[in-house]
Amino acid sequence: MKFVIAPDSFKGGMTAKQAADAIQTGLNKIFPEAIFEKIPMADGGEGTVQSLVDATNGRIIRKQVTGPLDSPVQSEYGILGDQETAVIEMSSASGIQFVNNQTHNPLITTTYGTGELMLDAMKQGIKQIILGIGGSATNDGGAGMAQALGAKLYDQDDHELGFGGGELGKLSHIDISTIDSSVTKTKIIIASDVTNPLVGSDGASAVFGPQKGATPEMVKILDANLQHYADIIKRDLHQDLANRPGAGAAGGLGTGLLAFTNSEMQKGIDIVVEYSHLKQRTENADFVFTGEGGIDFQTKFGKTPYGVAQATKSVAPHAPVIVLAGNVGKGVDSLYDQNAIDAIFPIVPGVTTLDKAIADGPKNLAVLAENVGRLINSIRH
Template identity: 85%
Template sequence: MKFVLAPDSFKGGMTAKEAANAMQTGLEKIFPAAEFEKVPMADGGEGTVQSLVDATNGRLIDNQVTGPLGTPVQAKYGILGNGQTAVIEMASASGIQFVNEQTHNPLITTTYGTGELILDAMSQGIKQIIIGIGGSATNDGGAGMAQALGAKLLDQNNHELPFGGGQLGQLDHIDVSGLNPAVMATKIIVASDVTNPLVGPDGASAVFGPQKGATPEMVKILDANLQHYADIINRDLHHDLANLPGAGAAGGLGAGLLAFTNSEMQRGIDIVIEYSHLKERAQNADFVFTGEGGIDFQTKFGKTPYGVAQATKSVSPNAPVIVLAGNVGAGIDSLYAKNAIDTIFPIVPGVTTLDQAIADGPKNLALLAENVGRLIGSIHHD
């Protein structure tokens, strides 16, 4: 019997690899001779680097870069097992975890450190970079990233703009003559499920600015500045990005990557499915187990369990897809569609605190996998 174990991470508790190991621990008690194909997954958000490194036997690289407040932070990225592809989470360098209630200020936060990670990956001889762009502390349209790559964003006095979305209104012209030559020679795949445009009521500033510390007055400034920035990009670089779906991701980093690099946007889960070779590894599966910390009606909009279900059903249509989740929310009926998820179980066995549930996660996941295995074993007498 072949089990494919393809969970996402359980946020705050288990990496995707640890979750897959816990599932195997439980199932092996019932099926000690079974084949287990473990494929750690992610959807382009937090945990994507670790999942793809684990899934491809790659390696992690640590680096000191410029954080969102302009001070040094420790960040890391991955190089996949093929040695040709790097995977970066922009949050590792420019994420909201580096600011707090006192220091968050999207007028000054920068994506410069994300650009430094991109440059470091290119220095390793990488030909392709996957960038997950969730969890940002920034609203600078990727301006800092572009500056790190060698672009000059200049005011009317030919002075380089300081960091932050609050400065973009001073932009007079863009000079890309100093852009690192490796930038356009490297293919960048942007992993994002965000479809917001750069500007306007659904744009980066209006929708995501407040959670990064923007007051209503700041939102107006930031949105106007991003519009001006988009106008200058359109004039100088011939990219019309203001209303492009996805350009507003990560405070406009989506727009910056599209403007200054050789990049394209894809759904995060689709990228991870491709680079983890999930479909190939799910050939001839008897059962597929997936899961993550929480599941609800939103799961069908690009989250890991739904993506895993669709991918594995395309190659092993008769293999039931079983989801084990930390928390089961509202509206899961919509997930039980044709060629998708077959059943969902919560792993928490009883009333408990969140901290205790996280601490007991691996044990509870293994126990639930064992119990589901007992049910399978009672039906399939192999």
């Protein structure tokens, strides 16, 4: 009997690896002789670095970089087990957790620290970077990231621009001759499910700006500045990105990456499936367990449990896929429509507080896995 255990993290409670360990603990009580293949997963958002490092026996690099408010922050990224691939979450350097209701201001926040992490990884000799770009505090079109990589953004007086989306309206010309030589040699895989363009009513400023502290007036300024930025990129770098799907991700960081680096966009879950070798490790599975903190109708739009289920069915169509979740929300019936997920179970055994549910998460997950294991065992006999 072979069980593949491939959960995402349970946000605030367990990492993906801890969740996988808890599921194995429960199943092992019923199937002590079983083979367990544990594959920590993620979908390109929070937890992607740790999941891929755990899944590939990689390592974590810790570094102090420039935070979104131009002050030092402690950050980290991963180098995977192949020693050729780095994985970075931009939020580790430029995330919204570094600002609060008093300090958030997308006119001044910068992605410079993200660029510093990228450059540090490049100096490690890696060949490609997987870059998750969710959870940003920024709206600078990736200009700060480009500056950290060595690009020069000048105003009409040949002064370099300062940080933040509020500066982009002054942009006169771009010089990439000074960009670090390692940038063009490194492939960047952008992990993002966001399809928003850079500008307009569906753009970075209008849709995501208010979440980062932008007032309606700020949104207008930021959107106009990003349009100007896109116009200069089109003129100087010969790339038309203003309306490209995904260019608005992370306050326009998608645009900066596409303009200044050798990059391409992919769905986060697809990247993790590939680099964790999920399909190869699932081919001869008897049962597959996955899960995350919450599951609902949105799970089928690029979230880990659905991605794991689809990958499983493509190589092991008869292996049941069982989802264990901290919270089962609305519309989960729709997840059964594509015959990928076979069963969904909530791990909370009864009425409780959120804090206690999080604290008891590993225990509850193990108990539920044991009970599902008892059901499987009874059916087999």
